[in-house]
Amino acid sequence: MKNIKVQIxxxxxxxxxxxxxxxxxxxxxxxxxxxxxxxxxxxxxxxxKTKEENAKLQNVKKEYESKLKxxxxxxxxxxxxAKLLKQELDQARMLAGVEDxxxxxxxxxxxxxxxxxxxxxxxxxxxxxxELLNELNAAGAEAVSINEQRIISTSEIRQVGGIHININxxxxxxxxxxxxxxxxxxxxxxxRLREGIVERFEASGxxxxxxxxxxxxxxxxxxxxxxxxxxxxxxxxxx
Amino acid sequence: MRKSLKxxxxxxxxxxxxxxxxxxxxxxxxxxxxxxxxxNITYQGIVTIPKLLDLQNEIKNVxxxxxxxxDSISEQALKLSLYKSGVESTGSAFGxxxxxxxxxRNYSNYSKVQGPGVIITLNDSQQEIxxxxxxxxxxxxxxxxxxxxxxxxxxxxxAISINGERVTATTxxxxxGPTINIDGKRHAVPFxxxxxxxxxxxxxxxxxxxxxxxxxxxxxxxxxxxQKVEKLIIDGYNGRNKxxxxxxxxxxxxx
Numbered sequence: 001m002k003n004i005k006v007q008i009x010x011x012x013x014x015x016x017x018x019x020x021x022x023x024x025x026x027x028x029x030x031x032x033x034x035x036x037x038x039x040x041x042x043x044x045x046x047x048x049k050t051k052e053e054n055a056k057l058q059n060v061k062k063e064y065e066s067k068l069k070x071x072x073x074x075x076x077x078x079x080x081x082a083k084l085l086k087q088e089l090d091q092a093r094m095l096a097g098v099e100d101x102x103x104x105x106x107x108x109x110x111x112x113x114x115x116x117x118x119x120x121x122x123x124x125x126x127x128x129x130x131e132l133l134n135e136l137n138a139a140g141a142e143a144v145s146i147n148e149q150r151i152i153s154t155s156e157i158r159q160v161g162g163i164h165i166n167i168n169x170x171x172x173x174x175x176x177x178x179x180x181x182x183x184x185x186x187x188x189x190x191x192r193l194r195e196g197i198v199e200r201f202e203a204s205g206x207x208x209x210x211x212x213x214x215x216x217x218x219x220x221x222x223x224x225x226x227x228x229x230x231x232x233x234x235x236x237x238x239x
Numbered sequence: 240m241r242k243s244l245k246x247x248x249x250x251x252x253x254x255x256x257x258x259x260x261x262x263x264x265x266x267x268x269x270x271x272x273x274x275x276x277x278x279n280i281t282y283q284g285i286v287t288i289p290k291l292l293d294l295q296n297e298i299k300n301v302x303x304x305x306x307x308x309x310d311s312i313s314e315q316a317l318k319l320s321l322y323k324s325g326v327e328s329t330g331s332a333f334g335x336x337x338x339x340x341x342x343x344r345n346y347s348n349y350s351k352v353q354g355p356g357v358i359i360t361l362n363d364s365q366q367e368i369x370x371x372x373x374x375x376x377x378x379x380x381x382x383x384x385x386x387x388x389x390x391x392x393x394x395x396x397x398a399i400s401i402n403g404e405r406v407t408a409t410t411x412x413x414x415x416g417p418t419i420n421i422d423g424k425r426h427a428v429p430f431x432x433x434x435x436x437x438x439x440x441x442x443x444x445x446x447x448x449x450x451x452x453x454x455x456x457x458x459x460x461x462x463x464x465x466q467k468v469e470k471l472i473i474d475g476y477n478g479r480n481k482x483x484x485x486x487x488x489x490x491x492x493x494x
Binding site for chain 1: 308312318339348351352396483484
C-alpha cells in the first residue's frame, strides 16, 4: 500500500515536471523566449545614447533657429518692404511645411489594437493611410502630420516589411496618429461619410477615433528638402 | 499500529531509498523554480524577441532622425553664415532673405521649375469587355493616380504635376464620376503625370516588378506609357493659399 502511494506521488511529480519542461520548450519554439538578457541591455543602452544625442542635436538646432530668427527680425524692422518680405517668407515656410503651425482641426487615431503584431500581418496598410490622407486633403486640410511626421509635397507612405510603414523615411507600426488643421466639422464629417473611409476601416477590424480640437499643433518637417533636379525658372527667362 | 510497525521493519531500506529520490526531485524542482524566478526578475518583465525587434527599430528610427537633424543643422549653419556676411557687406540681411524666399517658394511648389524626369501617361483600356467582367477594370481610377504619385515620391521626385496641376502636400485626387478631381478641378483621361527627379530611379520604380503599375495595372490593357525626359517644365501651384485655419506657432515649439 505504502509503496503504491509513494509511487503515485513520484508519478505526479514527474507529470508536473514533464509539463513544465514541455511548456518551456514550446515557448522557446514560438520565439517568445530564448533572448539573451545581455543583448537586451546592450540595446537599451544604445537607445539611451542615441536619444541623448538626439536631444543634444535638437538643442543645437533650436539655437541656430533662434539666431536666424534674430537676423530676420532685425532685417524686417528696417523698412516696409523688408517687413513684407519677412511676412511672405513666413507664409511660404508654412506652406512648405518647414514652420511649426497651429490651428483648429482634428486628430484621427488609426489602431489595429495589436492585432498585426500577433500575426505579423499588416491590417493597416500603407494604402489605407494614403487614402485617409487624401480624404483629409479633399476635406480642406491645410496641414497634416502622421505620427509627428509633417506631410510635405515629397512625403512618401510606404510599406516596409511586415507591419511597418515608412513616412518621411522613418518607420512606424500602428497606432497611427493623424493631425490635421482645417475646419474640424468638415474634416470629421468627410471621414464619417456613409460607406466612407471610417466605415471601411472599421469593417476590416480597425479602430478609428476622431477628436475635434480647438488647437492642433503640427511640427515642421524635420529633414532637409532637396531640390537637386527641379530648378526654378526665373521670370522672363527663355525656355 | 502494531500491524504497520510490523510492515515497516522489513521495508525500512526501500523506504529510505524513496526518501532520497524524493529529496533529489524536490531539490531539482526547487532549483529550476529559483532559476526561473530569478531570471524573470532580472529581465524586468519577460524579454521577448518581438520586444527586442521593437527596441532595434526604435534605435534605427532615432538614428535616422539624428541624421536628418545633423543635415538640417549644417544647412542652417550655412544659412547663418550667409546672413552674417550679408549683414557685413550690405548692412542688412534683406538680399539673403530674398534668396531664401525664392528657395522656400520652390519647396512650397509655388515656383515654376525645370529639370530632368519622367512623363507617365495613363489611358483607359481599349480592349473588348468580356461578358461578366466589370468595366471598372478597364478604367483609370483616382486610386491608381494616387498610388503612382506616392511611388514617384518614394523614388525621390522633387516636383510632380497631373494634367498641369502641381501636386502639393495637400493635393487631393478623387473620383468625380467619369472624371477625376485634382484639387477640386475636373480632369479626364488621358492623365499625364510629370515628375522631376533622377530619371533613372523614377523610371526604375515605375517599371519594377513590385511596382503598383506592374502589380495592379498591367493586365486589362490599360494604356500606360513611361517616358524618360531630359528637360521637363512644371508650372507652380496656382490655387488658393491654404492659410485660412493655420497660423505660425509663436514662441514655444509644437509638441
